[in-house]
Structure formats: C-alpha cells, structure tokens
Amino acid sequence: MGLSHIFMVIVWCLSHAPTNPCPERCRCVSASKRPSADCSYLELKSIPTDLPSNLTQLSISVNQITALNTSCFANTWSIVSLWLSHNQIVTIAPGTFRNLTQLMNLDISHNLLLDFPWSDLSTLHKLQILILNNNRLVYLPLDTFSSTKELRSLQLSNNHFSTIAEGTFQPLSSLSHIQLHSNPFNCSCQLMWLKDWLEKNKLTIDRRKEITCSSPKEFGGFSLNQVPNTHCKIPLAIQGDDPFAGKINLLCKEAGISKLIVNANFKRLKDYKKAANGTISIYYIKEDMIYLCHVSNHTSEAPNEISISYNHAEVSGWLQEQGQKFILVLVVNSGVKQVCCSTVTLLYCWITVLIVLLLAHIWP
Numbered sequence: 001m002g003l004s005h006i007f008m009v010i011v012w013c014l015s016h017a018p019t020n021p022c023p024e025r026c027r028c029v030s031a032s033k034r035p036s037a038d039c040s041y042l043e044l045k046s047i048p049t050d051l052p053s054n055l056t057q058l059s060i061s062v063n064q065i066t067a068l069n070t071s072c073f074a075n076t077w078s079i080v081s082l083w084l085s086h087n088q089i090v091t092i093a094p095g096t097f098r099n100l101t102q103l104m105n106l107d108i109s110h111n112l113l114l115d116f117p118w119s120d121l122s123t124l125h126k127l128q129i130l131i132l133n134n135n136r137l138v139y140l141p142l143d144t145f146s147s148t149k150e151l152r153s154l155q156l157s158n159n160h161f162s163t164i165a166e167g168t169f170q171p172l173s174s175l176s177h178i179q180l181h182s183n184p185f186n187c188s189c190q191l192m193w194l195k196d197w198l199e200k201n202k203l204t205i206d207r208r209k210e211i212t213c214s215s216p217k218e219f220g221g222f223s224l225n226q227v228p229n230t231h232c233k234i235p236l237a238i239q240g241d242d243p244f245a246g247k248i249n250l251l252c253k254e255a256g257i258s259k260l261i262v263n264a265n266f267k268r269l270k271d272y273k274k275a276a277n278g279t280i281s282i283y284y285i286k287e288d289m290i291y292l293c294h295v296s297n298h299t300s301e302a303p304n305e306i307s308i309s310y311n312h313a314e315v316s317g318w319l320q321e322q323g324q325k326f327i328l329v330l331v332v333n334s335g336v337k338q339v340c341c342s343t344v345t346l347l348y349c350w351i352t353v354l355i356v357l358l359l360a361h362i363w364p
Helices: 003-016 118-123 189-200 336-340 348-362
Strands: 027-029 036-038 057-059 081-083 105-107 129-131 153-155 177-179 213-215 236-242 246-254 259-264 279-283 290-295 306-309 325-330
Touching: none
Parallel strands: 036 057, 057 081, 081 105, 105 129, 129 153, 153 177
Antiparallel strands: 027 036, 236 246, 246 290, 259 279, 259 306, 290 325
16 A cells, blocks of 8 residues: 555544544444534433534433533534433523534423523524423513524423513514413513414414413413403593483493494394394494493493493403493594594494494395
8 A cells, every 4th residue: 555545544534533532421423424422311410521523413412411601512613403402401601502603403492491591692693493492481582583583493382481572583584483382471462462473474383272371360371362452452531421321431442353242122223133142243344443332331221222242252352241331332533542532422323323334234
C-alpha cells in the first residue's frame, strides 16, 4: 500500500470519528450524515459531559434529570433534534439553549417545569417543533415567538396556563399544529381573542373540545369555542315608556345570536305559524341594529307579553334564571356609541315591527 493510500485512509478515519467518544452506556451512531446519541432509559441524574461535539440528534429522555444549566450543551452546537421528555426537570437556566442555533425539534414534555427560558427562543430561528406539554407552566410572555417564525408545531397542553396575551401567536405565520387543551383557562373577555384566532386560522387543533374554561363561574366546564363573545360587549342602558308594560329599564347587548326562541303570548301574533309548544323560531337577521335586552322592571299588568328563552343558555352570555325576562329591540339608524350616550324612546310597536320583520323573512 502506497503512502498516498495510507494518507487517504487516515483522513477518512479522522473525518468519520467523533470529536469525543460516545458517553458510557449511551448508544451512538457516528458513521452517518446525522451523528446521534441515545442516552435514554439510563437513570441519569445529569446531562453527560463528554457528548460528541458533532451530534445532530440527542435523546436523554426517561431519566432522572432535575435541572439544566448553560454548561449542559455548551459543546454541542450542531444539535438539530433534542429530546428531554419524561425526566423530572424543574428548572432550566436562561441561556441553556441559546447556542443551539441549528435546533429544529425540542421536546421537554412530561417534566415538572414551572418556568421556561423563553428568551432563549430568540436565537432559535430554525425551530419548527416545540413540545412543552405536561408540565406546570403558568406564563407565556407576549414576545415569546417574535423570532421563531418557522415554528410549525406548538404543544402546550396539560399545563397551568390561565390566560395568554393577545398577539402572542401573531408572529407564527408557519404554524400548522397546536395543542392547548387541559389548561385551566380563565375565559374572560381578555381571552376571547384566542377563540377568534383559533377559528380564523387553518390549524390542526388537537382535542379542541378539551380547550375548556375553569373560570369565570358561569362558563366553568365550557369549551372555549362555546363561550359567546356577546358577553364582552359593553352593555347599553336604554329606557323607554311602553304603553302596555309601562316604564321599562333595559340593559342591552348587540345580539350576534344565530337562533332565539320567542315566547309570544299576545294576540297580534296569532296569524303567524307557531310550533306545537306555542313557541316561534326566529333566526337572527341584522337590519340596522338588534339588541338582546334584559327587562329589569316589567309591570304586573303585562308580565308575559314578550320574553325570550334560548335553545342553549350560553348563547348570549346571560344565563336566564326562572322569572327573568328578555326582549328583542330594534334601534333604527343608531350606532352603539349614540345609543350608549343617549336616552332612546322605545315604543311597544317597535318590538312588534321587529318581530314582524323577522318572521317575514322566515314565512312568506
């Protein structure tokens, strides 16, 4: 064998040898375009310190690691996929992942994380999959994803998130898959943006019905997509003199409601079709502005003239208790701001005209 052949063999061996040997008990594959190390199921209590520096795939899942710091991956800059699931990780020091600029897949699910070094994501421009489900995370900063525009899958289910700030997911233009279920969400008005965002974006949403509300009390157990946006509308205080029911105080909200059941007990509706149980189905048709109003002081002379019940109690955001009454009101040529800041005289015939208009669209 000539010297040139020997030299070529030496060069080949050096080019295919890992910078560091494989850590004890780990399983390494170095003769590949994607050098990897599998250190899972070894009851490790810390990250091995002698990892090959040319690793692209590293699994340290199913161990007993409790903390990560900036020295854990200081010499493994080429990692593309990192699996740390099913450990006992409670804390991760800021900067732990900052130098892993080639990272595309990061899985730290099924740990005990109370917080995550969200600022580290600012250097992970290639990150495509982030799996943090089954932890104890409670807070997601607004600017978390400002630099991770390549992210395609975000998994945050089974954590302790109660709210997420509006705009948090806005930079995620490549996102196609998300997990948010099994978090104790507070479905207040501050979270209604999330409901709209999930509806407008074409995403694969795992177990969507299990994205539920823990609070407020009236929506406890509701799926987020069942919570009506109407409960976030600013109520309008309207007063009117009704020739039949006397003085009426109404607290009203814009009725973005698909279907209402009107209990009609007065004679002027006798010519219109009714269901067997005496109710009339009315579908929401927006003329100028239609409001659902809660009657606060109807008189005893006409206690049952018009009231509204729902197919589903949650449609308006106002749960109807026994004895409460609601009516529909059409405010002609008047915007929300105008009505809110003025006293509007509501004649009883307005209500009648509204019902007639609505019924005309249903029954010719």
